[in-house]
Amino acid sequence: xxxxxxxxxxxxxxxxxxxxxxxxxxxxxxxxxxxxxxxxxxxxxxxxxxxxxxxxxxxxxxxxxxxxxxxxxxxxxxxxxxxxxxxxxxxxxxxxxxxxxxxxxxxxxxxxxxxxxxxxxxxxxxxxxxxxxxxxxxxxxxxxxxxxxxxxxxxxxxxxxxxxxxxxxxxxxxxxxxxxxxx
Ligand code: HEM
Numbered sequence: 001x002x003x004x005x006x007x008x009x010x011x012x013x014x015x016x017x018x019x020x021x022x023x024x025x026x027x028x029x030x031x032x033x034x035x036x037x038x039x040x041x042x043x044x045x046x047x048x049x050x051x052x053x054x055x056x057x058x059x060x061x062x063x064x065x066x067x068x069x070x071x072x073x074x075x076x077x078x079x080x081x082x083x084x085x086x087x088x089x090x091x092x093x094x095x096x097x098x099x100x101x102x103x104x105x106x107x108x109x110x111x112x113x114x115x116x117x118x119x120x121x122x123x124x125x126x127x128x129x130x131x132x133x134x135x136x137x138x139x140x141x142x143x144x145x146x147x148x149x150x151x152x153x154x155x156x157x158x159x160x161x162x163x164x165x166x167x168x169x170x171x172x173x174x175x176x177x178x179x180x181x182x183x
Contacts, residue, residue, distance in 0.1 A: 001041070001042060001044055001046075002039065002040065002041055002042070002111055002114070003036035003039065003040045003041075003042060004036075004038045004039070004080075005047055006042060006046060006047055006050060007036050007038060008069070008072065008073055008076045009047070009050055009051075009054075009069060010022055010036070012068070012069060012072045013025060013054065017058075024057060025050060025053045025057050026050070026053075028053035028056065028057060029046070029049035029050045029052070029053040031049070031050070039110075039111065041113045044136060048138075051066065051069075062138070062141075064141070066138075066139065066141040066142040066145065067142065067144050067148075068145060069145060070141070070142045070143065070144060070145020070147075070148065070149055071146075071149040071152070072145075072149070073142075073145070073149060074086075074146060074149030074150055074152070074153055075149060075152070075153075078153060082107055082110070085103060085106050085107060086103060086153075089106075091154070092154050092156065092179070093147070093151050093154055093177070094179060096150050096154075097119065097121050097128060097147070097150065097177065098121045098128075100117075100121075101116075101118055101119060104116035104117075117133060117134040117136075117143075118132075118134070119131065119132055120133070120172075126178065127176050127178045128176075128177050128179075129163070129174060129175070129176055129177075130143075130147070130175045131172040131173075132172055132173045132175070133172045137166070140162060140165065140166075140173040143173065143175065144160045144162065144175065147160050147175065147177055148160060151179055154179075155181065155182050156179045156180060157179070157180055157181075157182045158177060158178065158179045159177070159178045159179075160175050160176075160177050161175065161177075162174070162175050163175065
């Protein structure tokens with residue numbers, strides 16, 4: 001994944017646990033470079049190793065860390081150079097979820113080697129169902145956190161329930177999402 005993703009993880013860990021914890025985790029993950037380059041593609045293993053090393057260091061399950069990273073990513077991306085594209089892609093949780101593919105396509109203009117996920121969204125009563133397609137394994141908890149982060153972005157209370165898992169042999173992870181304006 002692009003260095004931007006690893007930089008966001010670095011930012012999260014440094015803010016919450018301090019620079020020393022990040023250095024320990026980076027070394028534990030076998031990464032010798034002291035800094036990531038935003039626009040450079042790194043093997044996905046780099047990101048997975050960092051998550052694994054962080055989980056070991058904090059004694060916290062990887063899915064919990066991925067979910068927290070998802071929430072953090074939305075706020076991190078919002079204050080970065082592509083934040084405006086995200087906000088212009090929708091004015092509510094449901095709208096942004098429905099335009100994630102178009103949003104990543106616009107972002108791919110700056111990141112030509114982007115291998116983005118794909119989200120198919122349909123209405124289901126007062127909820128929406130989101131099918132998340134990716135060739136990368138294990139990131140469903142990241143998506144849960146991302147959707148929660150989107151809710152926070154729009155001041156909405158969001159509930160996310162995973163209703164299908166690729167582990168069960170289906171082609172995509174699916175989530176039912178309810179969002180309403182926080183009162
Ligand atoms: C300004 C906002 C955003 C930017 C700049 C951005 C950019 C990126 C980048 C660079 C990657 C790594 C993929 C690669 O390097 O090949 C990525 C992956 C991903 N993005 Fe976004 N993204 C943004 C917002 C979002 C939002 C709001 C979601 C909400 C669901 C999302 C969902 C994902 C997921 C799930 C992945 C993991 C890759 C995978 O599943 O295969 N992104 N994005």
